[in-house]
Amino acid sequence: MTVQKLPIAKAINESLRKALDTDPKVLIMGEDVGKLGGVFRVTDGLQKDFGEDRVIDTPLAESGIIGTAIGLALRGYRPVAEIQFDGFVFPAYDQIVTQLAKMHARALGKIKMPVVIRIPYGGGIGAVEHHSESPEALFAHVAGLKIVSPSTASDAYWMMQQAIQSDDPVIFFEPKRRYWDKGEVNTEAIPGPLHRARVAREGSDLTLAAYGPMVKVCLEAAAAAEEEGRSLEVLDLRSMSPLDFETIQASAEKTRRLVVVHEAPVFFGSGAEIAARVTERCFYHLEAPVIRVGGYHSPYPPARLEDEYLPGLDRVLDAVDRSLAY
Amino acid sequence: MTVQKLPIAKAINESLRKALDTDPKVLIMGEDVGKLGGVFRVTDGLQKDFGEDRVIDTPLAESGIIGTAIGLALRGYRPVAEIQFDGFVFPAYDQIVTQLAKMHARALGKIKMPVVIRIPYGGGIGAVEHHSESPEALFAHVAGLKIVSPSTASDAYWMMQQAIQSDDPVIFFEPKRRYWDKGEVNTEAIPGPLHRARVAREGSDLTLAAYGPMVKVCLEAAAAAEEEGRSLEVLDLRSMSPLDFETIQASAEKTRRLVVVHEAPVFFGSGAEIAARVTERCFYHLEAPVIRVGGYHSPYPPARLEDEYLPGLDRVLDAVDRSLAY
Amino acid sequence: MTVESTAARKPRRSSGTKRASAKRTPQPQSSDPQLVQLLSPEGERVEHPEYRIDPTPDELRGLYRDMVLTRRFDAEATALQRQGELGLWASLLGQEAAQIGSGRALRDDDYVFPTYREHGVAWCRGVDPTNLLGMFRGVNHGGWDPNSNNFHLYTIVIGSQTLHATGYAMGVAKDGADSAVIAYFGDGASSQGDVAESFTFSAVYNAPVVFFCQNNQWAISEPTEKQTRVPLYQRAQGYGFPGIRVDGNDVLACLAVTRSALERARRGEGPTLVEAFTYRMGAHTTSDDPTKYRADEEREAWEAKDPILRLRRCLEREGHADEAFFAALDEESEALGKRVREVVRAMPDPDPMAIFDHVYADGHTLVDEERAQFAAYQASFVDTDTTGTASAAEGSK
Amino acid sequence: MTVESTAARKPRRSSGTKRASAKRTPQPQSSDPQLVQLLSPEGERVEHPEYRIDPTPDELRGLYRDMVLTRRFDAEATALQRQGELGLWASLLGQEAAQIGSGRALRDDDYVFPTYREHGVAWCRGVDPTNLLGMFRGVNHGGWDPNSNNFHLYTIVIGSQTLHATGYAMGVAKDGADSAVIAYFGDGASSQGDVAESFTFSAVYNAPVVFFCQNNQWAISEPTEKQTRVPLYQRAQGYGFPGIRVDGNDVLACLAVTRSALERARRGEGPTLVEAFTYRMGAHTTSDDPTKYRADEEREAWEAKDPILRLRRCLEREGHADEAFFAALDEESEALGKRVREVVRAMPDPDPMAIFDHVYADGHTLVDEERAQFAAYQASFVDTDTTGTASAAEGSK
Numbered sequence A, B: 001m002t003v004q005k006l007p008i009a010k011a012i013n014e015s016l017r018k019a020l021d022t023d024p025k026v027l028i029m030g031e032d033v034g035k036l037g038g039v040f041r042v043t044d045g046l047q048k049d050f051g052e053d054r055v056i057d058t059p060l061a062e063s064g065i066i067g068t069a070i071g072l073a074l075r076g077y078r079p080v081a082e083i084q085f086d087g088f089v090f091p092a093y094d095q096i097v098t099q100l101a102k103m104h105a106r107a108l109g110k111i112k113m114p115v116v117i118r119i120p121y122g123g124g125i126g127a128v129e130h131h132s133e134s135p136e137a138l139f140a141h142v143a144g145l146k147i148v149s150p151s152t153a154s155d156a157y158w159m160m161q162q163a164i165q166s167d168d169p170v171i172f173f174e175p176k177r178r179y180w181d182k183g184e185v186n187t188e189a190i191p192g193p194l195h196r197a198r199v200a201r202e203g204s205d206l207t208l209a210a211y212g213p214m215v216k217v218c219l220e221a222a223a224a225a226e227e228e229g230r231s232l233e234v235l236d237l238r239s240m241s242p243l244d245f246e247t248i249q250a251s252a253e254k255t256r257r258l259v260v261v262h263e264a265p266v267f268f269g270s271g272a273e274i275a276a277r278v279t280e281r282c283f284y285h286l287e288a289p290v291i292r293v294g295g296y297h298s299p300y301p302p303a304r305l306e307d308e309y310l311p312g313l314d315r316v317l318d319a320v321d322r323s324l325a326y
Numbered sequence C, D: 001m002t003v004e005s006t007a008a009r010k011p012r013r014s015s016g017t018k019r020a021s022a023k024r025t026p027q028p029q030s031s032d033p034q035l036v037q038l039l040s041p042e043g044e045r046v047e048h049p050e051y052r053i054d055p056t057p058d059e060l061r062g063l064y065r066d067m068v069l070t071r072r073f074d075a076e077a078t079a080l081q082r083q084g085e086l087g088l089w090a091s092l093l094g095q096e097a098a099q100i101g102s103g104r105a106l107r108d109d110d111y112v113f114p115t116y117r118e119h120g121v122a123w124c125r126g127v128d129p130t131n132l133l134g135m136f137r138g139v140n141h142g143g144w145d146p147n148s149n150n151f152h153l154y155t156i157v158i159g160s161q162t163l164h165a166t167g168y169a170m171g172v173a174k175d176g177a178d179s180a181v182i183a184y185f186g187d188g189a190s191s192q193g194d195v196a197e198s199f200t201f202s203a204v205y206n207a208p209v210v211f212f213c214q215n216n217q218w219a220i221s222e223p224t225e226k227q228t229r230v231p232l233y234q235r236a237q238g239y240g241f242p243g244i245r246v247d248g249n250d251v252l253a254c255l256a257v258t259r260s261a262l263e264r265a266r267r268g269e270g271p272t273l274v275e276a277f278t279y280r281m282g283a284h285t286t287s288d289d290p291t292k293y294r295a296d297e298e299r300e301a302w303e304a305k306d307p308i309l310r311l312r313r314c315l316e317r318e319g320h321a322d323e324a325f326f327a328a329l330d331e332e333s334e335a336l337g338k339r340v341r342e343v344v345r346a347m348p349d350p351d352p353m354a355i356f357d358h359v360y361a362d363g364h365t366l367v368d369e370e371r372a373q374f375a376a377y378q379a380s381f382v383d384t385d386t387t388g389t390a391s392a393a394e395g396s397k
């Protein structure tokens, strides 16, 4: 396999397979990751091929999953732990923020924490409560963690490779509603750096910055805007910690207008950090304040309301209009 | 007692005492809150006077403390739960964000969650790891919670009264390094709304916005700046969720410059939300970008470095200089 | 200790890397002395030295009716999911005895903290079954008033509710009431730290709570031995309160054992753990595909222990029910199915503005602001465009 | 079951609101058959059917020396805190036997996960005691290399390290090594969900880990009955592995019992819980004031069981140590105290730039940016001002 068209879920599966194959220290662990292959089949077939000792069905306890992953990392393993859904990461929150994130610093660098935490996140799949959340900001505030989210199959494949190779803990947010979106994956391409943003579409009138599931929405918005004669640039941020402010700044200085889009609630969300920092960096360049489009300050609503809650084409274009109105 | 000069810790103690006295449904619970009176003596004497049934020493398990507080609230009680130090709230994070914050909404308003979570927070006391953190942003992003932090003894007293009376869950961040700072408490004054910011000092050249332990630093900075002929307004925000943008906006529009100061890391901190929203609201009024002063993107450092890490007078004034340089 | 000594015979190094993959422990038989059983799979009464129960024929028929209607409701919900009326369904198929037996042991003033699968318990509490469907349809997150039937909202985050139950029970004790509280959870949930903490808190405060664990052998795709290497009911002992395993497919045993545990709670003797040994006959939820991970034979073996069939045999054997009874019940079942179908199909989508309702009891300025912006945004479509988003906005009128 | 039946005699409603305040359960006596003891408080050897130990006189003297030096170090640290050289100290006074006994049972390739109080275990691992003081002085968060002595960093967040130990042990098993892992924790920690989860994981994976709980009767101001109503060692049973209570003030019993548990782990038989029944003779930390919550008599009763005195009596009784030995040890102790004092007093404050070190192994652009800004900011003072912040900046050169 060199170039293949794969759904994102399958691209991650192939990436995990490659990691298991290449490095005997790589482990997969989580609830139902074994025979079932995970509730989204992202780990499908891996236990069969690599055995129960490398692809580990864990007890139903997220703190236990991350806590033992830390111990395994201390022993020299490189665990890739799955949290079944976004809303179930919180029992592990303590282990992640007080232990995993800080271990390297506490040991003055003498130990490393190559742990990847995979979290299928975000809404749009008509799920019940706790299955559609976007908690990335709750991790990005915490030093010691790296946070990434791919939006394409190719990135899903390569960013997972890079996350596993990283000696830092990486939270890998998988845009679950895009799992079945297909894209080309070249397993021999040499990837760029993990924490760089990507210009997903060039434009000149305004910059849309997004990551994970919202990149597609922004690309659609840019296409729609084009018909109205507006040229929107779309950035796929790819990494929330660190944020690639160089790329964002360059684009914002070029277009002079920035709209940030994410599913997570706006209040204290990624858009806040981006808006604050970009405004500081490009104060004299911006023609309009950075506008944020995201979830509301309310619990993720029942599925029948999620289309109203989630930023869609129209809400993005509304924000574009508002920005251009300045 | 009507007007008394009290340290903040004692003001909270008096407020809890009054609540226990007035409402038989109020309970105090937490680790060591009983005979010891808490590690900061904030609950000193309460168990002696109200009994073990109202002032409850709990097992050493934060998730258990908050989870049972939720159950007690469902039964009609109004628990005031103490988390011994900021860094120990994370084992309870799941119960707070997935249960406590959402219960009212999930029940379509049919049940209420009058739970107060007291958290002594912030640094400056020379403590060991996990005892000096400022995790407020990690809660403010979550809908369903209200977040407050007093900076004066009077607010400590009254805001606690109001938090306990609130039918919503309130996270009450207590600025531990100010526990022994004294201030006047009038137990008969009628307090203003819980979630309103306070103009702690009027000024015209620039606004400093802070809360909790940083209010004092900002007031000192304002006093120092005055000597240099600069008139700084200081806002004591008091509430992080909701944030009182009306007051912030009014001040920012007046002074045209805003510096936000908090101990928590800048990245994804409260300052980001304030900067983003104020910039959107007052885009044409600001002469300079909102500047943020806060902790760095690193774990809270060992005590001997905390003076370098924490925003102090000089760092605030440096930010003021930078803002005024625009 | 049998499990341990088995382990002792497998030296770690020899089995090397394969050692983590324990073999399935043998299934306890119904005749297992650990397992309280009052009704055999054949419908015969079984004597038990500690637990006895003497239901009237009416009560027996009542339990039967409860189980049949619960199963019928459950089947209807599964069908509604297939028809696209529900987004998801978590079937209780096979667990009717555990739920009806324990549910019927409760008094009105007792309080229930369910998981997401306690449809039978909800039935016993008098919760209208159609109320349970809102969250699975995606129109709310439960939304019923827990206090009208002393039946808390379904809890999806595994294990959390055991602490709520414990806190509630602490409150009951503080009030000096003699009500009891029951917390449901699964075999998988037993691994969650919250469940352990609820054991600690309830033991230390001697809270009047019954922990009712339906060990249905599976947590999605993971068999119980991925959660424990000894029977789950034994967990309680180490926390200082009794644990007991009951035949979860035997409605009489579930009733008797739960009743006794509730009485113990009422008497101020604190918590009890009841492990109802049962089986999840269906998929985990309608999204699940059990053929990926479990053998048909296992399910078939459990079919012979069916809780409803068992009670029917008993009713027939003891002459407490005739054809007319069964026929009438069939009709009642069909009527229930029909009503559920109709109610669900008529269930309206919520008003989009509901996103902003009940976030706070006392209000929050940001929610007010966002609500106003959203309303203005929605309104902006109605005038200019009648397709797409606008129709959603109009649907909300 | 005694605890339970006592509870049974207190009907809930009659005791009303006072019921949560359980009386202190009686302290097990040294003669308690549950408690493994090999050395009486009087220094006499005690026979035990399962555990025996036959240390050479050299080994006995070695254990004695370990305990004396550990206590001396601990006293020095307490003194240094009083002198303002340390910000805090968590004394192990009274727990020397539990720590030295268990610590000396370890092999070099075993791995230790301590709390914040395992100074005696650190000593056994060959960790330079002055290394332990950095975090209490506030110059680092531990900072030693856990792999040089197979001694992990101190963990302050209660209970977390039990999961790390379990994961590490899972890794040991995967490697096919026959090393074992030991996780220390306290009686208070036993209530944390993480500890329960570590029991579940270690049992399910049959991980070679020993859970060593020092029940020193107190978690800051809370006596053990606020955490459990039955002896803690019983907790293990319900998770499917053995638990055993040992006299924590008896270094020989701690050594024998830990050794046996470690051997069990090495043989692939999985985890064991050891509860060392001991006493925190001092305050929780130097910030604590035990007079607020406990009676002097309790402490006095435990003084009679002092672990060091006990072994000294044995050495004397059996004629394994003479005055010269004790005198030499006194000298060694003083030398240790002196060295610790000197090293601590000379311990420099860290360079402020260290704030930005080791946040990430592979770097992070934001940290780079903040480091540069900080450096520039610090530098801005050096030129314009030589007091205040500037001196800190200069101190970093």
Ligand SMILES: Cc1ncc(C[n+]2csc(CCOP(=O)(O)OP(=O)(O)O)c2C)c(N)n1
Residues within 6 Å of the ligand: A031, A060, A062, A084, A088, A091, C117, C156, C157, C158, C185, C186, C187, C188, C189, C190, C216, C218, C219, C220, C280, C284
């Ligand atoms: C904290 C958390 N983690 C994971 C999940 C996903 N999940 C839903 S049900 C389930 C299995 C539950 O098994 P069990 O407790 O045995 O209950 P059962 O479904 O068999 O009734 C899992 C892993 C969840 N809901 N919550």
Ligand SMILES: Cc1ncc(C[n+]2csc(CCOP(=O)(O)OP(=O)(O)O)c2C)c(N)n1
Residues within 6 Å of the ligand: B031, B060, B062, B084, B088, B091, D117, D156, D157, D158, D185, D186, D187, D188, D189, D190, D216, D218, D219, D220, D280, D284
């Ligand atoms: C998660 C967490 N909660 C609270 C604390 C504060 N705290 C520090 S030590 C302690 C008591 C610990 O008691 P125990 O486990 O018995 O250990 P001991 O101190 O007696 O050795 C508490 C509550 C903490 N460090 N971590």
Ligand SMILES: [Mg+2]
Residues within 6 Å of the ligand: C186, C187, C188, C214, C215, C216, C217, C218, C219, C220
């Ligand atoms: Mg199950």
Ligand SMILES: [Mg+2]
Residues within 6 Å of the ligand: D186, D187, D188, D214, D215, D216, D217, D218, D219, D220
């Ligand atoms: Mg203790």
